[in-house]
Amino acid sequence: MLIQQIELFLIEQPLKIPFKTSYGTYEKRESIIVKIIDENGVHGFGEVIAFSEPWYTEETIYSALHVLQDFLIPKLLYKQFNHPSEVALQLNQFKGNQMAKAGLESAYWDLYSKQNSISLAxxxxxxxxxxxxxxxxxxxxxxxxxxxxxxxxxxxxxxxxxxxxxxxxxxxxxxxxxxxxxxxxxxxxxxxxxxxxxxxxxxxxxxxxxxxxxxxxxxxxxxxxxxxxxxxxxxxxxxxxxxxxxxxxxxxxxxxxxxxxxxxxxxxxxxxxxxxxxxxxxxxxxxxxxxxxxxxxxxxxxxxxxxxxxxxxxxxxxxxxxxxxxxxxxxxxxxxxxxxVPDGPGIGVEVDEARVRSLSKKIYRHA
Structure with a gap:
């Protein structure tokens, strides 16, 4: 897997029903959708699931954006990996920031599965x-x-x-x-x-x-x-x-x-x-x-x-x-x-990229 482009979509969408926990109430949800593209144009998707506030963990959507763009993506772009576990190993040199790492690593798993014509499962x-x-x-x-x-x-x-x-x-x-x-x-x-x-x-x-x-x-x-x-x-x-x-x-x-x-x-x-x-x-x-x-x-x-x-x-x-x-x-x-459990290649479903773009507050491209 040789990644030539990575896109980050900062999206926001309302919840159908407000979600209340002991530490706060959510009425809308920000997320980062990660799209990676290899040298043949095959793509994989991941998601950063940090919340907007540091209630659940110390990570937030915006701290994850910083870590992704300034540290993790530069470490992976144009580097050859044979398996997603190698990506995880490469990212382990950075402390913490598990949700930022997971959003990027999961996109490699999707891509790897597609390249090998097997399901993610x-x-x-x-x-x-x-x-x-x-x-x-x-x-x-x-x-x-x-x-x-x-x-x-x-x-x-x-x-x-x-x-x-x-x-x-x-x-x-x-x-x-x-x-x-x-x-x-x-x-x-x-x-x-x-x-x-x-x-x-x-x-x-x-x-x-x-x-x-x-x-x-x-x-x-x-x-x-x-x-x-x-x-x-x-x-x-x-x-x-x-x-x-x-x-x-x-x-x-x-x-x-x-x-x-x-x-x-x-x-x-x-x-x-x-x-x-x-x-x-x-x-x-x-x-x-x-x-x-x-x-x-x-x-x-x-x-x-x-x-x-x-x-x-x-x-x-x-x-x-x-x-x-x-x-x-x-x-x-x-x-x-x-x-x-989807049995098609990769995650086994299609990502509605038009909707992702329509929900995006900002799009970041790295190539």
């Missing part, structure tokens, strides 16, 4: 034709959240993640469990709790939750280990997992029982495969997380979730969950509660 080692998926319900009045779950249940979703905060967790979970006592249910507070809240979290054991995702701060492995000893509900780490080393630390400290893998957060698909391999070896349940992505990143998550170790339905909802119209076609859709 095949290139990654996937073996599933379809995957079960879950959906995320943002913070709202408990009654409204319960109604949303009923709607999504009717659509075929197989796992339900509800956003909560330390101020409303018990009210929300108890209300939902009164209506749906047996559905696969988990909560996510995005680090809203502290170690002093262990008695409060222990009260949630009665609701038979699949897991509590990231209750404490991202570097609080020891505190998570203390919590996991105190509650029967499995702890799942999300923001804490930025690398294979973080997974190893979490496992050795017994800080959690489940891991969420987000390619953008761990630096790309190459690193995601490494984490998958380790978790399978250590019998750690894993699933693919979501970040309110466009269809490009979403369909790449579908391909990743087709690997055999991903046994829990991931945050890979249909395109219509967040967008009136996605930037890929066909869009990601549920069929009998499952999402089909």
């Amino acid at each position: 095949q290139a990654l080692g996937g073996n599933k034709a379809e995957i079960p998926v879950g959906v995320v319900i943002s913070i709202d009045e408990p009654g409204k959240m319960t109604k949303q779950i009923g709607d999504y249940l009717a659509q075929g979703y197989e796992r339900f993640k509800i956003k909560v905060s330390r101020e409303n967790d018990y009210e929300i979970v108890s209300t939902i469990r009164n209506s749906y006592p047996t559905i696969p249910l988990m909560i996510d507070a995005n680090s809203d709790y502290s170690i002093d809240d262990i008695p409060q979290l222990r009260k949630l054991d009665q609701f038979n939750l699949m897991m509590i995702e990231q209750p404490f701060g991202e570097r609080q492995f020891i505190e998570h280990a203390i919590l996991q000893k105190e509650i029967s509900t499995p702890v799942c780490l999300d923001e804490s997992i930025c690398s294979i080393e973080d997974v190893q630390i979490a496992h050795e400290l017994k800080a959690c029982k489940i891991i969420t893998v987000k390619p953008g957060r761990v630096g790309g698909l190459t690193n995601s495969i490494e984490i998958h391999r380790y978790c399978v070896e250590k019998n750690i349940p894993i699933w693919v997380g979501g970040m309110i992505e466009t269809g490009i990143s979403r369909i790449q998550n579908v391909a990743l979730a087709s690997l055999p170790g991903f046994t829990i339905p991931g945050d890979i909802s249909a395109s219509s969950r967040h967008w009136e119209r996605d930037i890929i076609y066909p869009e990601v859709a549920l069929i009998n509660g499952k999402v089909r």
Whole structure:
């Protein structure tokens, strides 16, 4: 793979429904769409999934733009690579900035798969034709959240993640469990709790939750280990997992029982495969997380979730969950509660470049 041109599209589009978490509410979403073009005109697409504000991680869309243009792209342009893993290795010389790296590296995976006439799922080692998926319900009045779950249940979703905060967790979970006592249910507070809240979290054991995702701060492995000893509900780490080393630390400290893998957060698909391999070896349940992505990143998550170790339905909802119209076609859709894994070359869907350009606030070209 010899890349002769890279384009970055800074896009913005409104969400169908505002998305509220413990740290803020999103009504629109900025993203960076990455397009790479080789010497034969074949192209690959990726996506930078950082948010506009440094709430979820320290990265933002604009810090990613800076790192991409001033450091990562100059390192890759006009360089020969035989496999995307070589790209990941080249980018590892730069510290952090995992989402910027992942957006660029994932475009190489798409291109590599197209050049070899195989699907991205095949290139990654996937073996599933379809995957079960879950959906995320943002913070709202408990009654409204319960109604949303009923709607999504009717659509075929197989796992339900509800956003909560330390101020409303018990009210929300108890209300939902009164209506749906047996559905696969988990909560996510995005680090809203502290170690002093262990008695409060222990009260949630009665609701038979699949897991509590990231209750404490991202570097609080020891505190998570203390919590996991105190509650029967499995702890799942999300923001804490930025690398294979973080997974190893979490496992050795017994800080959690489940891991969420987000390619953008761990630096790309190459690193995601490494984490998958380790978790399978250590019998750690894993699933693919979501970040309110466009269809490009979403369909790449579908391909990743087709690997055999991903046994829990991931945050890979249909395109219509967040967008009136996605930037890929066909869009990601549920069929009998499952999402089909594309089997065409590369990501296996077409990118609507006209729509990408129409949504672009600015376009950057490097050649």
